Amino acid sequence: MEPEFSLPLYSPSHPSPCYSEDPACDETRLDLSPRNGTRPLPTGIFTQACGSITVVLYDQEPTTHIPSYRQQGSVRGSLIIEQDLCQISEVAAKLEGRLEIITTDSGALTIKVFKNTYCLWASSSSSSTFPGAVDITCNFPAAFQHQNREYPLPPSYGAKFPGFPPLFFKCTYSLTISITKDRRLGFLIDIPIEYKPEGPPAHGIPSIPSFLSSLKAVPEEWHQTSFVMKARSSSTLSPIQCQAFIPSARVFGLSDTIPLHLQISGCLSSLRELIPPPSSRSNDEHSPIRVYLTRMVTFEYRGKSTWRIHRIGEGYFSPLPPTVNFDCHCRNPSESCASCVETLDWNGNIKCDSSIAVGGFQAAGIIVKDFISLEIVPQKAVLSPLLTVQHAIPIRFVTQTFVAPT
Numbered sequence: 427m428e429p430e431f432s433l434p435l436y437s438p439s440h441p442s443p444c445y446s447e448d449p450a451c452d453e454t455r456l457d458l459s460p461r462n463g464t465r466p467l468p469t470g471i472f473t474q475a476c477g478s479i480t481v482v483l484y485d486q487e488p489t490t491h492i493p494s495y496r497q498q499g500s501v502r503g504s505l506i507i508e509q510d511l512c513q514i515s516e517v518a519a520k521l522e523g524r525l526e527i528i529t530t531d532s533g534a535l536t537i538k539v540f541k542n543t544y545c546l547w548a549s550s551s552s553s554s555t556f557p558g559a560v561d562i563t564c565n566f567p568a569a570f571q572h573q574n575r576e577y578p579l580p581p582s583y584g585a586k587f588p589g590f591p592p593l594f595f596k597c598t599y600s601l602t603i604s605i606t607k608d609r610r611l612g613f614l615i616d617i618p619i620e621y622k623p624e625g626p627p628a629h630g631i632p633s634i635p636s637f638l639s640s641l642k643a644v645p646e647e648w649h650q651t652s653f654v655m656k657a658r659s660s661s662t663l664s665p666i667q668c669q670a671f672i673p674s675a676r677v678f679g680l681s682d683t684i685p686l687h688l689q690i691s692g693c694l695s696s697l698r699e700l701i702p703p704p705s706s707r708s709n710d711e712h713s714p715i716r717v718y719l720t721r722m723v724t725f726e727y728r729g730k731s732t733w734r735i736h737r738i739g740e741g742y743f744s745p746l747p748p749t750v751n752f753d754c755h756c757r758n759p760s761e762s763c764a765s766c767v768e769t770l771d772w773n774g775n776i777k778c779d780s781s782i783a784v785g786g787f788q789a790a791g792i793i794v795k796d797f798i799s800l801e802i803v804p805q806k807a808v809l810s811p812l813l814t815v816q817h818a819i820p821i822r823f824v825t826q827t828f829v830a831p832t
Contacts, residue, residue, distance in 0.1 A: 465624070465826075471503075474617055478509040481603060481615055483562070493601070494620040495566065496825070498579070501601055501619070503562040505546065514556040516606040517546045521564035523579065523599040523621065525790055527725055529732045530591035537790050539570045539579065539597070564601065566621065572790040580789035582620040585723050587734035593725060595792060622784055622825065629675040630828035631682060648687075649674040653817040655690070655700070655802055661811030663699060666692035670800055672819060679827035680785065683777045688715060688743060688800065691769040699812050700804050701770075715743040716801040717776055720818070721786075724793040738796070741776025778823065785823035796823050 470488035474481045483493045483503035495501065501521055507514065523539035546560045569576045584596035599621045605613040632647045648671045657663040671687040678684055690697075700714055719739030725732045776798065786794045797818040804810035 480506040496624040498566050501564040506559045511556045513607040515549045515609050518604045519544045520602040525597050528594040531730045540567050577789040580787050581622045581784040593732050624825045626826040627677040627828045655815040656813050658811050663696045664693045677822045680778050683775050686774040688772045694766045717741040718799045720797045720799045722795045726791045738782050739778045743772035743774035746771040
């Protein structure tokens with residue numbers, strides 16, 4: 427007969443402590459290796475007080491005036507109530523986002539991005555009065571649906587174009603705390619918040635000391651586009667061929683300085699019209715080469731499209747030597763040099779205005795796209811036989827600058 431064994435009594439282990447990547451007051455961080463493209467959460471707090479009620483939100487920049495969140499996750503904080511605790515029957519939090527669009531064609535349209543409601547405390551599930559403070563935890567969803575399509579959450583953004591047809595658009599988020607006393611709504615606290623998701627480019631901007639040398643050594647680092655500056659039909663001038671080069675990634679951080687290169691080639695007679703010889707230029711003449719960053723905001727609804735374009739940055743070009751020789755250098759002095767072909771090069775750069783806080787996105791009929799826009803304008807454009815040409819290169823902005831992993 428086998429002996430009987432009794433199992434030891436089971437006692438549950440203590441719950442594991444809450445994990446945080448930030449050290450506690452009695453701990454010291456020895457090392458930190460954040461994932462590429464992510465930054466540690468800020469450690470400041472935001473407080474909003476109204477009478478005996480105080481809302482505290484964590485993970486904020488120290489000087490913030492509006493709670494801001496740069497990644498999907500949680501809105502974390504605490505609610506503190508100092509009076510009339512025995513009268514409180516329920517405390518709830520609501521995190522929501524909405525798109526508001528006004529156009530002449532569709533009128534006013536409000537799209538609910540999401541609305542999540544959380545019960546923070548209820549007397550029906552507690553045997554005691556309100557404890558005086560409760561934690562706040564509300565989650566941003568990964569995406570939202572509109573008309574059977576799924577979109578990432580759009581960032582907080584607003585645009586006003588009062589022209590015709592007008593277009594007004596904004597995406598807003600808010601956190602609302604509701605306090606019910608004696609089963610009647612006693613108090614509402616509405617806190618506007620900003621959602622500005624961050625992300626780095628997949629590749630950085632290469633260090634390029636010289637465009638021409640880098641184009642030969644690493645041509646894959648450049649994206650090339652071509653366009654033509656035409657002449658009027660009544661003119662005998664030949665068109666000017668234009669080649670624009672930007673970094674091949676075409677995805678940039680909002681604070682990046684983007685290098686540019688422009689090369690034009692054409693008959694000397696056409697180039698003389700575009701760039702008069704130094705001896706014939708006046709002091710107030712500007713460079714014919716201009717470059718801007720432009721943002722196009724489009725709203726598509728019921729088969730109709732309303733769009734507006736505005737500038738979000740301006741750059742410059744500088745001519746590279748050697749400059750064009752406007753003097754005749756033909757081997758045969760009797761031969762006209764008007765048909766001789768010359769090539770001119772410019773280097774430049776451009777950067778987004780500091781007021782721009784979000785990149786392009788698409789959500790529920792709203793499309794925000796960015797471009798590098800080149801413009802070549804001849805001197806005295808109204809009278810010139812050459813036609814002004816504009817060329818747009820699509821790019822995309824993200825919030826962060828690329829940081830190479832170490």
